[in-house]
Amino acid sequence: MDDDRFRLLVQGVLDYAIFMLDPQGRISSWNAGAERIKGYRADEIIGQHFSVFYPAEDVAAGKPAKELEVAAAEGRLEDEGWRIREDGTRFWANVVITALYDDRGELKGFGKVTRDVSDRRAAEVALRESEERFRLLVQSVVDYAIFVLDPQGRISSWNAGAERIKGYRVEEIIGQHFSVFYPAEDVAAGKPAWELEVAAAEGRLEDEGWRVRKDGTRFWANVVITALLDDRGRLQGFGKVTRDMTERRNAEQALRDRGRLVGHLVEAQEVERRRIAWDVHDESIQSMVAVGMRLQLLASRLPEPAAAAVGGLDESVQAAIARLRGLVSRLRPPELDHHGLVEAISAYVEEVAGRWELAHSVRDELTDEPSPEAATTAYRICQEALSNVHKHARATRIDVTLSTVDNGTRLRIADDGIGAAAGEAGSGHFGLVEMHERAEAAHGWLSVTSTPGQGTTVECWLPKLPDVTGLEP
Ligand SMILES: Nc1ncnc2c1ncn2[C@@H]1O[C@H](COP(=O)(O)OP(=O)(O)OP(=O)(O)O)[C@@H](O)[C@H]1O
Ligand SMILES: [Mg+2]
Incomplete structure (x- = not known):
């Protein structure tokens, strides 16, 4: 390419200011990019000293002259910094100054290429600021201890949460x-070493366990360690986030204890009811049956009106026996022991719905007989739900469905009554609470849905193989 064409090319470039300085730093050529970036026209600027492009403080510090010296000595100089346009505004410039020597090694001047990199700098500043904001955020988080370890596991940063949770101040713990x-x-x-190894190998490690505060007390911690890798995948250290889970753990413990207690109570109640049922059945009912037989015998031998009076006594005894049998079957329905859940519930629904003049149905969709514990729980829930229908619902019918769902037993009791207003249950009402607790003690769930004017549905699910820890002594 000949010199003229090359000169034209340089002249026409718009993205770079390309110009020449004489050995003293006076401008001797100017291109279109220089005019665009700096604002001066060629005829205005040629012959001026290039220090007009520098901010006053740089000129005072002798920076333009120093840059030429370095460029002359080393052949080339690169710099980034503020420069000034003709209108006084600043831009962030990338500047390369190249020393120009002739064949005899004599300095003839300098070539200068300047780029306006304000946009790039703005992006870098924004990134730095956002990193700084992020750092401040991490610093001020108090709910989590967030800190960084070097690859050997020494602490290299520390936030407010770490100080709060662990008790060490920054200057005590760094290093x-x-x-x-x-x-x-x-x-x-x-x-500790093992945890870093795993985190380094797998990228991340989560752990729960006891940790020690500065004052020696322990807390239950949830810990996540993340390996920090650079662009090339080399380990730079670890980020560590620790939460103090002591309160949560205590709450969970309390909940577990309470669940276990409820389980014990439910179990103890069943045992006690069964014992009473047997006692009443074997002793009270048997002896009353014997009394009844003697009364009948006596009545057959007595003249009237004594016979009628004794016969009346016998009727009272028979009625009492019937009531006691009802009590026994409510305490411990014999069908549960002998015939299974569907029979027991059918008999119960038949009895009470008949007495309360409710239309009723019991649908059996079981494909699997529930465990004895689940059957007892289902039966008790059914009893309480039906007594609520009787007491509160003003219903005309109830429908009970038993089905096998999800490897467990689902029981649904729907009435068509007035429905329960939300939040109506308050102190002094234990039925719903007890139903929930029974279902939960059996490791299942219970829900009550109610639409005013349309009725209430109680639904529960009890797993087939309950985890029996709740019922263990
Ligand atoms: N099937 C239902 N239809 C309409 N309202 C209901 C029904 N079941 C429950 N309720 C409402 O929910 C409330 C709470 O029921 P829960 O069984 O907990 O207590 P209770 O029956 O009032 O008293 P307890 O069962 O302790 O003898 C009832 O007072 C009633 O207002
Ligand atoms: Mg009730």
Whole structure:
């Protein structure tokens, strides 16, 4: 390419300011990009010293002259910094100054290429600011201890949450090995090092366990360790987020204890009811039956009106026996022991719905007989639900459905009554609470849905093989 064409090319370039300086730094050529970026026309600027492009503070510090010196000595200089346009506004410039020597090695001047990189710088500044904001966020989080470890496990950053949860101040802890947070037995077992190894190998490790505060007290922690890798996949350290789960753990423990207690109570209640049912059946009813037989015998031998009076006594005894049998079957329905859940519930629904003049149905969709515990629970829930229908619903019919769902037993009791207003149950009402607790003690669930004017449906599900821990002594 000949010199003229090359000159034309340089002249026409718009994205770069390309111009020449004489050995003293005065401008001797100017292209279209220089005019666009800096605002001066060629006839305005040629012959001026290039320090007009520098901010006053740089000129005062002698920066333009120094840059030429370095470029002359080393052949080339690159710089980034603020430059000034003709109208006084600033832009962020990338500048390359190249020393130009002739064949004899004499300095003839400098070539200068300047780019306006304000956009790139703005993006970098925005990124830095967003990183800074993120750092501030992490710093000020108090619910989580968030900190960074170097690849060897020494602590290199610390946030407010870490100080709150672990008790160490930044200046006390930076540089220490993170194994100070572990109980002595874990350290002896090599757990801290092992956790870093796993995190490094798999990228991430989650753990729950005891950790130690500065004052020596323990807390139950949820810990996530994340390996921090650079662009090339080399390990730079670890991020560690720790939560204090002590309260949650205590609450869960309390809930478990309570569940176990309810389980015991439910179980004890069943045992007691069964015992009473047997006692009443074997002793009270048997002796009353014997009394009845003697009364009948006596009546057959007595003249009237004594015979009629004794016969009347016998009727009272028979009625009492019938009531006691009802009590026994409510305490411990014999069908549950001998015929299974559907029979027991059918007999019960038949009896009470008949007495309360309710239309009724019991649908059996069971494909699997529930365990004895689940059957008892279902029966008790059914009893309470029906007594609620009687007491509150003003219903005309009830429909009970038993089905096998999800490897468990589902019981649904629907009435067509007035429905329960939400939040109506308050203190002094234990039926719904007891139903829920029974279902939960059996590791199932119970829900009550109610539409005012259309009725109430109680639905529960009891798993087939309940985890019996709740019922263990
Ligand atoms: N089938 C239903 N139809 C309409 N309202 C109902 C029905 N079941 C329950 N309720 C309402 O929900 C309330 C709470 O029922 P729950 O069984 O807990 O208590 P209770 O029956 O009032 O008293 P308890 O069962 O302790 O003797 C009832 O007072 C009633 O207002
Ligand atoms: Mg009730």
